[in-house]
Structure formats: structure tokens, C-alpha cells
Amino acid sequence: MNRIKDELAKRDRIRQQVLLIRNxxxxxxxxxxxxxxxxxxxxxxxxxxxxxxxxAGYINLILTGKFN
Numbered sequence: 001m002n003r004i005k006d007e008l009a010k011r012d013r014i015r016q017q018v019l020l021i022r023n024x025x026x027x028x029x030x031x032x033x034x035x036x037x038x039x040x041x042x043x044x045x046x047x048x049x050x051x052x053x054x055x056a057g058y059i060n061l062i063l064t065g066k067f068n
Contacts, residue, residue, distance in 0.1 A: 010046060013046050014046050014047055014061075015061070015065075017039065017042075017046060017047040018047060018058075018061065018062065020044065021035055021038050021039060021042065021044065022062075024042075026038060030059070030062070032051060032055060032058070035051065036048060039051070054068070056068075
């Protein structure tokens with residue numbers, strides 16, 4: 001049960017970090033390299049890891065708002 005709660009909390013943190021980067025207005029969210037750069041700047045480590053491990057999932061997230 002804790003594993004499920006941890007995964008849901010992680011997804012919520014990633015979603016919040018995506019919104020943080022989006023709300024800066026500094027980059028197009030499809031420009032993954034710039035999103036990574038801004039994520040480093042804003043200390044969004046879960047987002048950086050997500051971008052490195054599941055880029056297609058990230059694109060799905062910004063298009064639909066849902067995780068794979």
C-alpha cells in the first residue's frame with residue numbers, strides 16, 4: 001500500500017513541477033532540453049528523472065494531463 005501512495009505522491013510532484021516550469025513562460029514545453037535546463041535551475045529533480053527515463057510519457061502528460 002505504501003508503494004502505491006509513494007507512486008501517487010511522486011506523480012503529483014512531477015505534475016506540480018511541470019506546472020511550475022510552464023508557468024514561467026520561459027520555454028515551449030515541447031522543447032525538452034530547455035525544460036530540463038529550467039528544471040535544473042528550479043531544482044525539479046523528479047521532473048528531470050522523468051524526462052530522462054520516459055520522454056514519451058512526458059509528452060503524453062503535457063498533451064493530456066495524464067500519466068501513461
